Amino acid sequence: MNRTTTDLAALDSLGSMGGLFSTTVLYALACGVAVGGGLALLAVAVRGLPATPEHEKRKARRRSDELIRFAGRRGSLAALVGLAVLLLTRWTVAGIAAAVLVFFWDRLFGGAGEERAAMRRVEALASWTESLRDTIAGAVGLEQAIPASARAAAPVLRPHLDALVDRLRSRTPLPDALQQLADEIDDASADIIVAALILNARLRGPGLRQVLGALAKSSREEVDMRQRVMAQRASTRRSVQIVVAVSVAFVLGLSIFNREFVEPYGTAVGQLVLACVCGLFALGFWWLRKLSTIETPERFLVRDESSVRFVRPQTPGAVPGQQAPLQPEEGVRR
Numbered sequence: 658m659n660r661t662t663t664d665l666a667a668l669d670s671l672g673s674m675g676g677l678f679s680t681t682v683l684y685a686l687a688c689g690v691a692v693g694g695g696l697a698l699l700a701v702a703v704r705g706l707p708a709t710p711e712h713e714k715r716k717a718r719r720r721s722d723e724l725i726r727f728a729g730r731r732g733s734l735a736a737l738v739g740l741a742v743l744l745l746t747r748w749t750v751a752g753i754a755a756a757v758l759v760f761f762w763d764r765l766f767g768g769a770g771e772e773r774a775a776m777r778r779v780e781a782l783a784s785w786t787e788s789l790r791d792t793i794a795g796a797v798g799l800e801q802a803i804p805a806s807a808r809a810a811a812p813v814l815r816p817h818l819d820a821l822v823d824r825l826r827s828r829t830p831l832p833d834a835l836q837q838l839a840d841e842i843d844d845a846s847a848d849i850i851v852a853a854l855i856l857n858a859r860l861r862g863p864g865l866r867q868v869l870g871a872l873a874k875s876s877r878e879e880v881d882m883r884q885r886v887m888a889q890r891a892s893t894r895r896s897v898q899i900v901v902a903v904s905v906a907f908v909l910g911l912s913i914f915n916r917e918f919v920e921p922y923g924t925a926v927g928q929l930v931l932a933c934v935c936g937l938f939a940l941g942f943w944w945l946r947k948l949s950t951i952e953t954p955e956r957f958l959v960r961d962e963s964s965v966r967f968v969r970p971q972t973p974g975a976v977p978g979q980q981a982p983l984q985p986e987e988g989v990r991r
Contacts, residue, residue, distance in 0.1 A: 735760035746912040750928050754935040755905075765942045769887070769894060774813075775953075776883050779846050781811035783876035785818070786850055790869035799858060799865070800831060817841045831858040839958045846876060848958035855958075897945055904938070 739756025743749065763770075788809055792802040803825065807818035817838055824834040832855045839851040850872050857865045911919050921927045 731760050731763075742909070745909065748912070748922060748928065748931065750931045750935060751908070751912070754939075757939075758901075758905075765946050769891070772883065772887050775844075776880055776887075777811070777813050778842070778844060779876050779883070780880045781814040782842075782844075782847055782850060783873045783880065785810050785814055786869050786873040786876065790866050790873065793866050793869070799854065800825060814842075831855075836958070836960065839956075840960075843956070845954045845956050846879065848956050850876075852958050897942075901942070 735756040738759045739752045742755040743752030746752070758765075785806060788806040789802055792805050793799065797805070803818070804822045807815070807822050810818050820841065821834055821838045824837065825831065835851050835855050835858065839848050842851075850869075853865070853868050853872060856862075857868075908919075912922075922931050
């Protein structure tokens with residue numbers, strides 16, 4: 658009863674305050690946001706959205722699948738932590754903030770793992786390019802050099818090269834197989850190497866060995882640059898994690914062992930202030946994450962749809978203009 662009376666008094670005091678926290682101003686802000694959002698949705702509905710390329714749709718589907726798997730792993734843990742914080746502090750905003758922090762912990766503070774994975778991929782590309790260059794130096798054609806160099810490739814690149822070798826054995830044209838390799842790796846550094854291989858596969862000109870050597874050297878330099886940047890950011894990333902951990906532990910400690918000191922945060926106005934503080938912390942975390950991200954160029958070796966299709970020959974009595982169900986083992990490529 659006393660808690661309800663305190664909340665009602667806080668709401669009355671919030672409405673009686675002038676300036677930004679007055680009821681009239683809050684209603685006006687809410688109406689402005691609703692009207693602005695409605696106008697924005699109306700403009701989008703009238704103008705429409707640009708057509709999304711096929712490779713962007715595939716990337717969006719992969720990201721949605723990763724998000725679903727990520728939510729399944731993290732969702733339960735975030736819910737448990739948020740419920741525990743809510744029971745300990747009896748603050749709704751603190752419980753929600755703790756759940757959100759746990760759910761997005763890897764996205765906010767997991768940049769080191771992504772950078773290491775990207776460096777391993779670029780280093781594997783450099784090693785494979787050097788192996789391919791040395792194999793071609795022995796007067797071996799590109800179709801024979803690729804399977805030979807795939808055997809000694811790094812584990813991060815081996816599945817993609819094995820798939821490339823399988824396509825070549827199934828008589829897929831070399832440019833099409835290389836294009837599919839670039840789509841599977843999905844990296845701008847791989848696009849440069851694959852583009853040089855596609856040009857050589859189509860033109861059969863000299864100088865491929867020198868080009869592959871230069872590309873391998875460039876990839877090695879990129880790996881060295883990323884390692885230096887990552888070493889410089891390691892201390893900053895660790896400092897940010899320590900600040901976050903100390904701040905959360907301090908707030909939880911006060912709410913558990915010194916309730917009188919943080920009692921104002923239990924009111925409606927206190928929860929509003931706490932939500933603003935958590936929002937500022939979240940904005941700061943997002944900004945630091947943005948600064949720690951290495952900007953990489955976009956891929957240029959993309960295509961909207963495959964240039965190789967498999968169709969069955971028309972059977973007697975089939976309706977003209979219709980194709981029979983696809984069966985790759987019986988089809989012919991065109």
